[in-house]
Amino acid sequence: MNRPLVWFFLSLLCTLQTLIGQEKFTLYGTVSDAASNETLIGVTIAIPELQAGVITNEYGFYSITLPQGSYQISISSIGFKEIIKTINLTKDTTLNLQLTEEAEQLEEIILTEDIEKLDIRKPQMSVNSLSAGSIKKIPAILGEADVLKSILLLPGVTSAGEGASGFNVRGGSVDQNLILLDEATIYNSSHLFGFFSVFNPDAIKDLKLYKGGIPAKYGGRVSSVLDIYQKEGNSKTFKANGGIGIVSSRLLLEGPLKKDQGAFLLAGRSSYAHLFLPLFDNDNKAYFYDLNTKLNYRLNKNNNLYVSGYFGRDVFSISNSFVNTYGNSVINLRWNHLFSDKIFSNLSLIYSDYFYGLELDFVGFKWNSGIQNFNVKYDFKHYISNDLKLNYGVNNTYYRFNPGEIEPNRSDSGITPRELINKYANEFAAYIDAEHKVTKNITLQYGLRWSNFIRLGQEKLFIYENDQAVDFNSDFQIYESAEPIGIERFERDAQIASFNNLEPRLALSYAINDLNSVKASYNHMAQYLHLLSNTSSPTPLDVWAPSGKFIQPQILDQFAIGYFKNLKNSDYSFETEAFYKNVKNRIDYIDGANLIANDAIEQVLLNGKMRAYGLEFMLKKSGGNFNGWLSYTFSRSEQKTPGRTALETGINNGKWYTTSFDKTHDVSLNTSYDLNEKWSFTSNLIFQTGQPTNYPIGNYEYQDLSIPIYGERNKQRLPSYHRLDIAATLTPRKNKRRKLQSQWVFGIYNVYNRKNAASISFGRNEDTSNNEALRTSIFGIVPSVTYNFKF
Amino acid sequence: MKKQLVYFLFLLLLSSCQDVIEIDTPSTTPRLVVDANFNVYTNQNPSQVEGSIKLSLTTDYFDIEKKPINDAQVSITNETDGTVYPFTAIDNSGNYKSPNDSFIPEFGNLYRLNILYSNENYSAETVLIPSVPIHKVTEGSGSLFGNDDTEIIVEFTDDPSRNDFYLFDMDFNEFLTTEDEFYQGETFVFSYFYDNLSSNQEVTIKIMGLEEQFYNYMNNILEQSGEGGGSPFQPTPSTIRGNIVNTSNSANFALGYFSISETYAYTLTLN
Incomplete structure (x- = not known):
């Protein structure tokens, strides 16, 4: 700085x-x-x-x-x-x-709170928060209330399509989102490739999505922070709630460990074992489950303890010859301590792990890969005065990366056991961040984060001529893996590479009056981990790679300005923001790069950059029987990987190309109407520009195969995407008099059965031998019913 | 293969939601395509050679009419001893063969393909790449995705002295690439599943040795020729460049590949 x-x-x-x-x-x-x-x-x-x-x-x-x-x-x-x-x-x-709650009904399920009311004077901008209640009200595919699908309705948030995993914030990629569940990092947020998210909405209390102006407390990912808090559990009485849906069933139990002092919460969710059974005529399984646990105990006035856990898995099995298991596990111990009436602190000890396992009996091997980390963080919130609050703390994470282990799954397999080289790293950060009311109308939030990343020693590391792991073959104009010229060996405590970054953050709000304000923010951030993925949406088997000798940390600069207005008794609010961001060192891949089971990943990587800009509008109404929001985003997200010398072509001839999740226009309208105590209705209306895709510019035959020729990247677009979803919630009146309270949610996804193209692919028709274009659409009209209960 | 599996699974979940649509694809100037692969059966005496040089021009994607080239001058030179093997067009389909099949590649020689077409010279170099025999192919009783599957089990032993890249021609225009990284020098057995084969059908499996660049090329070709289409788990496609160089005008590059592979075949009649 x-x-x-x-x-x-x-x-x-x-x-x-x-x-x-x-x-x-x-x-x-x-x-x-x-x-x-x-x-x-x-x-x-x-x-x-x-x-x-x-x-x-x-x-x-x-x-x-x-x-x-x-x-x-x-x-x-x-x-x-x-x-x-x-x-x-x-x-x-x-x-x-x-x-005390206003409506004495099924409080988790009835809409209790819409998107956070706009705080005109707070400098924090580019943030959206949703309560579990809001999420559950949003009509969802197959009636499965879903955290990630809900945030896609917010301005600036998109995904690479209906079946794609993860989400993209302001033109950033999926791996640039920091996803925290009770402060612990979650590495893969999707079940079933991307149809559902790993968060059980019953167990969630609150979530916040930071798209920009990210406070110095957060770091390590450059695009966004999705900060999710689990419920703590009821320390007054034992309660249970749950639901039965088309895809999965849920059950949550909570109750006091010691009345008014400690509580437990246990929430499980499981899909049915043969989720897509009709499509198979064999002994196959496809299902997912997850388990959320939390204990909290108040030691005394100044000390609270929390233990949270998460365990989730997806399982696919086909005739026992193909078995695929993957998921996250997290355990987290936290201690809240009040040092004084003005200093609140939280110490977290976190273990987080992502596992991917695959067994292929027909080729005779087992495979697993993953990432593990141990994280200690100590955060302080210091209420110095009404005009100044400080957040400061330290954060240290130790990582172990397992890019893959292969072993034979039976004695007659020809596979030789082998472990790819494990990688290790340590990331340390210290930060201080101030919320500072300078005058009645001007509030600042400014902070600084220092991050240090050390790539620790590993068993061996390849050495290349001129440190170039990728060669350019000028005869054929293609990039090729370079031949290593040697191997370097390291002790575990050695440092292969070390990076330091100072990350200033600044946000300002100027309140023009009680109803209008303008805000501006700037953040500079560093990301040291990279998800190796060359597909339009990440797959569960993609592995994470740390920065090091060959991979530089991603560095972001983001600027945003906004205008915020509260209308008419604050029931209505309007906000608009413009942003520009720039990411250095965004990795790109040589054509045909193999990213899995690759012990020398540096041989297929090129260094590029990324930029995105856009304009977001949001009109909200909160409170009353009728509420909801309308959001519109105009944006562009691009990537560029030039050649390293004038002789090289780079990727896409070194020109900017749109990312696979770029959507020029993105409109969503979410409404909710409470007719009476018995019935309430919600709807989503969504319109988006089709995602970029590639149409062949020519064709030829080679070895009797029909080969398409492609030109510049992502030049065409899929047809526009739009759909309408509706849902009705029935809360029977007799609920009032009994202990067991029930509720029905009826939903229709894609009401007018639009065949939205998830992709258009090209191939040869087997019968006619002529080429054809094939449209894949994922969900047509899907009705659903979910039964929720509580006692 | 690993990534293909993911989108295979994904497709399975969605198999019912695909339909054929009409689309206008862009056009581009035609380029020369060279399909020059030779399979050498070294276990025959003398070695048997299968293959020809096929020349064509690229077309628009949906064009049904092909554009063979029959008026090019084509030859292969053995750079090691200087022998030139002229190739001549044998029909109007763009196929060129050496008279009397005199072109019999041997290990240790460098071969150069020379093409003169439209006043421009194209060339490519390769050597005969070794392979290993298939021990046996048997029919299994397993199935992967449905009861109509036919399982065949292929067994071969990798050569421990080198890094091998193989292409399996599984018949019916189905191909499989594999490298020996995880079974170096071992006897490797794998199952392959066909859809809808009738009994008493003959299936011929071939194993070919590939140089690494050709292995990468085939992987790209197979991926882009339509296998695994329709999922978000595909890399962004691009023009796949082979080993043919236009020595007169490098910008007007040709597509395709010149390769020579030692090959072993195994024929099985299904029960």
């Missing part, structure tokens, strides 16, 4: 000291749900008289420092009854608060 910026930070911090001086006391505590003791995130504690306020953090904690005096405070959160309390502040005071 340059020197003026450092001075800027320092001088800002200094001006604060002068503001602190008169007799002040701190009001602090936790806000929770009266029915379950579940802590509540994002609750506003406002002191209208002083025009001051604070919002509860991820653990429900708040702290605010006020001059001595008597105040009326209001505690409010959408979906809960507002509390007005008068307090006389004469000393530092603990005030734990409990809110």
Whole structure:
């Protein structure tokens, strides 16, 4: 970072000291749900008289420092009854608060809260949050409420198509999203290739998606942060809820470990074992399951302990000759500690692992690959004054990468056991981030993250002439793997490569008045891990590779500006943002690169770059019987890999080409209407420009095969994508009088049965021997019914 | 193969949702295509050679009419001893053969293909690449994706002294590439599944030795010729360049490949 910026930070911090001086006391505590003791995130504690306020953090904690005096405070959160309390502040005071839900129904399922109400004065921009309630209300394919499919309705978020895994934020790729489940990194967010996400909506309390202006607390991925918090469990009474759907069934159990002090939560979800049985006439299985667990225990006023776990797997098995298993597992131990009424801290110890296993009996081998990491982080939130809050902390992650192990699966197999070279790395980061109200109308959030990545020693590393692992064959104008000229061996504690990056973040909000504000942000970030994937959407067997001697870290610069407006009693809000981002060192692949079981991955990689820009609009209505949002995104996402010298062609002749998930126009309209206590309705209407694709520009025959010729990359587009989904929720009236409460959700996905092309492929018709274009559409009209219960 | 499996699975999930559509594809200027593969059966005495040189021009993707080239001057030179084998057009389908099949490649020689077409010279070089015999091919009783499957089991022993790249011609225009990285020097057995074969049908399996560049080329060709289409798990396609160089005008490059493979075949009659 340059020197003026450092001075800027320092001088800002200094001006604060002068503001602190008169007799002040701190009001602090936790806000929770009266029915379950579940802590509540994002609750506003406002002191209208002083025009001051604070919002509860991820653990429900708040702290605010006020001059001595008597105040009326209001505690409010959408979906809960507002509390007005008068307090006389004469000393530092603990005030734990409990809110009661407005509608006494199936609170997890009824819409309690829409997208977060717009906070005009907060500099944080480019963020969307959704509650589990909102997610469950959105009509979903086969009635499976889905976290990732829900966020695709937000501006700036797309995917490479209906069956594609993961999601793309502001033109970034899938591996550039940091996905955190209770602070632990999740490496693969999809079940069944991408049809469903790995998060059980029953177990989730809240999620936040940062598309830009990412605070210094987060790092390691350059595009976005999806921060998901699991529910803690009910420490008042034992509760169960669940659902039975077409694809899967769910059950969640929660209850006190010790009343009002500790709770457990156990949530399981499993799809049916023969999910796509009609398509097979053999002994086949295709299913997924996941398990979420959480324990929390309040040791005393200042200390809380949490244990969270996640375990999920997908299993495919065909006639026992093909068995494929993959999934994430996470275990996480956290300790919340209050150092003082103003300093909240959280220490996390996390183990996270992604496993991919494959057994192919017909060629006689077993294969597994994966990534494991151990992560320690210590985060502090320091409520210095009403005008200044600091977040600071450290984070260390140790990685082990297993690019693959192969072994024979039976004694007569010719396969020789072999382990590809394991890779190791350590990533350390320290950060400080300030939320600083400079004047009544100007608020700043600025921070700095220092990240250090060390590629640790591995058994062996190939050496190449001039350190070039890829050669360009000028005769045939193709890239080829270079022959190693030697092997270097390392001890585990040796450093093969080391990178340091200073990552400044800056966000500013200027409130024009109570209803209008403009915001701007800049973030600079580094990403040291790369998912090796040369397909339009990542597959479960793609492996992660660390930066090192041959792979440079991805470096992002993103700028965004926005205008935010609240209309008419704040029920309506409007926001628009423009962004531009630039990623250096985006890896690209030589044609025909084999990324799996490749011990020298550097031999197929080229160094490129990426850029994206766009404009996002969102109009929301929250509150009332009728609510929802309309979002529109205009954007472009491109990649470029020039030749390393003037003689080389690069990829796509060194020209910019659109990424496979680029969508020029993306519109979605989500509405929800509560007719009465019994019925409520929701709908989605979606329109998107078709994704880039490639049509052959010619054809020839070679060895009696029909070979297409392709020109420049991603020049054509699939037809426009659009569809309408609707859902109706029936909550029977008799619920009120009984313990078992039930609910039916009826849905229709793609109501007008549009055959949206997921891809257009080209090949020779077996009968006529003529070439033809084949359209694959994934979902036509799909009706569904889901039964949810709770007791 | 590993990635193909993923989209094979994926397709299986979606097999019912495909339909043929009309599309206008772009056009481009035609290029020369050279299909020059020779299979050498060294276990015969003298060695038997199968193959020809086939020349054509590329067409638009949906053109039904092919564009064979019959007026090129074609020869292969044994660069090691200087012998020139002229090739002449034998019909109007663009096939060129050496008279009396005198072209019998041997190990240790460098062969150069020379083509003069439309006042431009094209050339390519290759050597005879060794292979290994197939021990046996048997019919199995297993099935992978349906009861109409026919399983055949192929067994061969890899040569421990070198890194091998193989192409299996599984008959019926089905091909399979494999390299010995994970079974170096071992006897390797694998199953292959056919759809809808009738009983008493003859199946001939061939194993050919490939140089690494040709192995990569075949992988790309097989991937782009339509196998595994229709899933998001395909790499972005591109023009696949072979080993033919236009020495007069490098920008007007030709497509296709010149290769010579030692080959072993095994014929099985199904029960």
